[in-house]
Amino acid sequence: MGSGHYIWAIFFFASLCSASLANNAKINFREKEKKVLDQILGAGKYDARIRPSGINGTENAPTLVYVNMFLRSISKIDDYKMEYSVQLTFREQWTDERLKFDDIQGRLKYLTLTEANRVWMPDLFFSNEKEGHFHNIIMPNVYIRIFPNGSVLYSIRISLTLACPMNLKLYPLDRQICSLRMASYGWTTNDLVFLWKEGDPVQVVKNLHLPRFTLEKFLTDYCNSKTNTGEYSCLKVDLLFKREFSYYLIQIYIPCCMLVIVSWVSFWLDQGAVPARVSLGVTTLLTMATQTSGINASLPPVSYTKAIDVWTGVCLTFVFGALLEFALVNYASRSDIHKENLKKKRRDLEQASLDAASDLLDTDSNATFAMPLVRHPGDPMALEKLRQCEVHMQPPKRPNCCKTWLSKFPTRSKRIDVISRITFPLVFALFNLVYWSTYLFREEEDE
Template sequence: MAGAMWPGALPLLLLLAVLLHPSRCTQGGKVNFREKEKQVLDNILGPGRYDARIRPSGENGTDGPTNVKVNIFLRSISKIDDYNMEYSVQLTFREQWLDERLRFNDFGGRLKYLTLTEASRVWMPDLFFSNEKEGHFHNIIMPNVYIRIFPNGSVLYSIRISLTLSCPMNLKLYPLDRQICSLRMASYGWTTNDLVFLWKEGDPVQVVKNLHLPRFTLEKFLTDYCNSKTNTGEYSCLKVDLLFKREFSYYLIQIYIPCCMLVIVSWVSFWLDQSAVPARVSLGVTTLLTMATQTSGINASLPPVSYTKAIDVWTGVCLTFVFGALLEFALVNYASRSDMHSDNIKKQFPPSDQMEHSSSIDPSSELLEPDGSANFAMKPLVRHPEDSMSMDKLQQCEIHMQPRKKNCCRSWLSKFPTRSKRIDVISRIFFPIVFAFFNLTYWSTYLFREEEGDE
């Protein structure tokens, strides 16, 4: 019986196998709609149907300007160059506009959008980056660009590009400064009567999370419009202002602390003996040359601007302190030789001999003139009362003035008999106090000016 039923059951089984085959299900589902995509593209972009040279109409099919909404995604910021005043950025750039000529049937929502990779097949806005120095597209593995056409005729253009952009900087507060670098996008040929760029509503600029910069921090960004008028008309323009704050810790470790150490090392000369001429000279010259080398190295990484920067004030004052310490030793050396000369004179004419010489002179000889004639001083025999009163007042003033003449500084300096030693002692106190006052003035001034700039 099984063998008799087999010839009739075979066609039925084959029919069921064909109907239940996966390829049959696929053909009834999506394969046909992929074929529909081709038909739609041929229908809207076929020869004689669409002209990419003509811009889309305005809103509601009017002759107004075409509105193009723009948004960008900042992928990375590789460097910010102070010397060339430029910065490099990699971003995903997106434009979206409405072209009613590209409307198509979505077959009940089955076709969400059509994807193109050739931008020349549809009309494109002639946007360019006005502050661009260099730029290139990314073509690995395929060109990083796509165009999506939606059923209502909306077109989305997305591309990944890398740009090197100009960033004019004000370095007066360097390295305590903040810099604003702009990204400007404008129309090259279409005026505002034909083309208008608008920022996309709601988060027009997006920044990748954990954006890392070696010497800066991206504090915030602002979007704005920058339309420009020329002899040929007014052109639509968009801009993004990126506010970068310079990281100060790098400069504190590499510049400020080493300069402070060099200044303090130059003060060691004040504590060395006056007779250690080679040690004091070599110390002063070495610190001076090291400070000069440090200053030249700092200026080599910055552009030759015409104004004074904050770092110039710091290095200039530190260089002055080191140079002053070297000059101080020259003054000490000169004073020590003067002290030696005065000591030699005292040895030739000791004070005891002078006292004996003066005591051997007859007091009555004071009354004799050089020619031997007598000279008697005429003194009044009777004093007037006014004279006695004035003498008493003078003695009282002298009594009151004597305690005021005592000075703690003078009494402390009197412990050091030579002038050269006194100069060293005064320098040990004077140089640190002045340098501390300079630090207080410097940091309060530039930090306060930085806060004013933020406001």
């Protein structure tokens, strides 16, 4: 038993010694990191104002900076202001041979800094930026890693509001391309060149949710610009957004169709129901005008005609046409009444003349008249018989189905209502066919 306790005591003492040595090694390791930082960034040893040398330490070659980014979210795409907001993690990587250090046989993988002003930084800026800010909660979301071979990795999280010029001719059946442009502000391509990092330079968060758009794809490209002061390196990302049409179908297209169909109810009301038909036409017209103004309030005042303008304009025309149709029916109804009154007066006069003639025949019943055996050419009865013969000799005309059907409605006002019941829906259906085929095919061509 005594020897066993002795062995366990030796084992416990050895464990304590090894833990103490490990802690001392860690402490010495952290001290080594401090010495390395003081060695490469100490006073008089490194000047952050001087750019690094080019490839393989060439002094005259430009510094190459490789860029990649991670799109965290796209919060909004504003049609009226023509801008969009994005939050991203932005990374730059370049080589500065002045920052090489000993990695202690692979144990020191990299050094981490949180102060960007300690080393040289590229003067990159976002050329189409409107607003932007860094994230400082809880600590500034930025770090710099220095690797043993002198490679520097700079990473920062930023939020930007960027300009996005839009073409709204196909709105809301459109696709928009919004760009993210990055360029050097002061260094020309002779001194600094930005390059996309090879192999997936842009990453997008999974399940990216946008309320009214879908991110279809993105493309990376170069956009170097030449000015009076030289040529500057530039990178860009083109984000292709497709507008979600279901929202506009429910909020705009279906309500407009319903308003147009409600305006057609006036054709089925009685011609004498003037208050009902007028109030129905005016109400639908005002509602359609309010709908149109609400749509235009959310869009910028552009100088060209949009697809939604064509739709709302035609729907407003149909509603206004239904109101004008009642005005025409009302005028035709009064004209029919006036003609009916004239016919009634004419019938009354004819009846009065017939009554007078019969009275005259009764008074002269004793008189005898010799009827001529041969009638003169100007005899009215002979002319009537001749006219009847000509009618029987003419070939029979084919019956016109439209005229036969319209003859069932004796008044012009009723005929106008009946024709409108058929014409308005047919023309509106034809317009829908032309509208959707035109803009949907044009959308496919633009792809």
